Amino acid sequence: MFIDHVIIEARAGDGGDGCVAFRHEKFAPRGGPSGGNGGRGGDVVVVASRDLTTLIDLHYRRHIKGERGEHGRGKSQTGADGTGAEIVVPVGTLVKDADTGETLGELVDHGARLVAAQGGKPGLGNEHFKTPNNRTPRQFTYGGDGQARRLELTLKLIADVGLVGEPNAGKSTLISVLSAAHPKIADYPFTTTTPVLGIVRVDEARSFVMVDIPGLIEGAHQGRGMGKEFLRHVERCRLLIYMVDIASPDPAGSYRMLRNELLHHDPALLERKSVLALTQCDKIPGGTRGVDPxxxxxxxxxxxxxxxxxxxxxxxxxxxxxxxxxxxxxxx
Ligand SMILES: Nc1nc2c(ncn2[C@@H]2O[C@H](COP(=O)(O)OP(=O)(O)OP(=O)(O)O)[C@@H](O)[C@H]2O)c(=O)[nH]1
Ligand SMILES: [Mg+2]
Known part of the structure; x- marks a missing residue:
């Protein structure tokens, strides 16, 4: 299963409370205040890893919690900070606040980190309130609440080259001959239902990542077929390949339809570097040399x-x- 969109509940740990205590030592029975501060609550942090390719783990783990900070203790002991919780996601994940829609960040590089929910502040112990005028304060504060947030995580695959074409254009076949990827290939529409990445080697030093997405049909931008949902995966491609079956009834019309669907999704996609591949030329007389000028x-x-x-x-x-x-x- 390919999961590229999840909503999870992140709850950072609360801060530990401050403590009220007084020293009781043998020769100082009425010692000063010694209540320590609490510890900070653990943050919830989103971390990007290139070792993951889907958000599937989070599909089964919807509640992520940071630990509470320990309470302060007597003898001026500060409570330990709560351990933070990490949400590991694939590189290319966009993090939003699901309720406000605010973008919190986009994790583009391996190892990038984003604090998605802040741990609660530590409470202050009574020792903190000691002043020359008030030598026996009984004041303290409670630890702050950890931030609770619903996070919307969306994965946008990062590929250099995206294949866009109608169903059956031969997208999956192309990626399977150019790379080690083995998507399903068949002569019925919408064989491909989830994006597939393949690495294409150009020469010893150079390679690029290609992404095969489900086929686009006219009206995809209005939700027809299934390609629209996946168009976001070509948003960041540096180059697009329009795939048009030369033996289809109207190749020029197919090419225009693809451009039109991209235009409706995001006009910037039309500015992207692009190549038109006329596919399946073995089906016409003269093969690749028999194409209508x-x-x-x-x-x-x-x-x-x-x-x-x-x-x-x-x-x-x-x-x-x-x-x-x-x-x-x-x-x-
Ligand atoms: N003769 C010939 N057939 C091809 C060629 N490329 C693909 N096909 C056939 O065309 C059909 C569709 O190929 P796919 O690669 O599955 O097409 P797709 O664009 O990935 O289709 P969807 O996943 O449905 O969007 C299959 O039966 C392929 O065997 C080609 O170059 N020549
Ligand atoms: Mg396919």
Whole structure:
């Protein structure tokens, strides 16, 4: 199961109470105040790890609590701080307050940490209130309440290259020939129901991460089909590949439909570097060389391919890598 959205209850620990105590020593029977402060409550912290790829663990663990700080004790002893609780999430997780909608942060790097609920402040013991005028204070304060918050965690996969296409365009087939990923492939629509990541090796030094998402159909932005929900996974891709089956009834229309769906989801996606891959060219006479020139003109970078004969895959990789690495190449 692929879980990429969960709401959990985070409750930080309360602060420990301050203590009221007086020293009772043999030669100082009426000693001064000695009640120590409480400890801080443990925070609830969200930590990003590249070792996770879904939020599934949290699906089964909805309540996360930090420990309470210990109460202060006599003999000026401060209570120990409560241990914090960690919520480990995959890199690329967005953390929001589920009730206010406020974005608390986005964990983009491995090891990044975000305090999602603050532990309660320590209470003060009576020793703290000692003044020259008041040598026997009985005052103390209670520890503060730990912050309680409902957190909405949303995972946005971080891939360099996203595949967008209608169902059956051949997205999963492409990722399975270019990477070690093995998504299910079949000739019925919506075979892919959850995003799949694959690492594509360009040469010894370079590789990129590709993401295959469920197919898009016209009206996806209004909730038709299932692709809309997954479009957020291509939001951060540096490059998009429009996948259009050359043997489908209207390839040019399919390409325009895909652009239109992206436009409605987020207009910035149309500005993204992109390549049009005309897929399944083995099905037409002449294969990758038999493509109608008008289709080749649809997009600035158009590459005819066949995942079955592997024709055009080298060209596709060359175009992808020149676009992905062009800034670095120029800088060298
Ligand atoms: N002849 C031929 N068939 C292909 C090619 N690529 C994919 N297919 C076939 O087309 C069908 C759909 O392929 P998939 O890779 O599952 O398509 P998809 O785009 O992932 O589809 P969804 O997951 O439903 O969105 C399967 O029967 C594949 O075997 C190709 O290059 N040539
Ligand atoms: Mg698929």
């Amino acid at each position: 008008q289709l080749l003109d649809l997009h600035e970078h158009t590459v005819p391919i066949s995942a079955v004969t592997k024709d055009g895959l080298g060209d596709l990789l060359r175009v992808i890598s020149s676009l992905l690495y062009e800034r670095e190449a120029r800088a060298q």
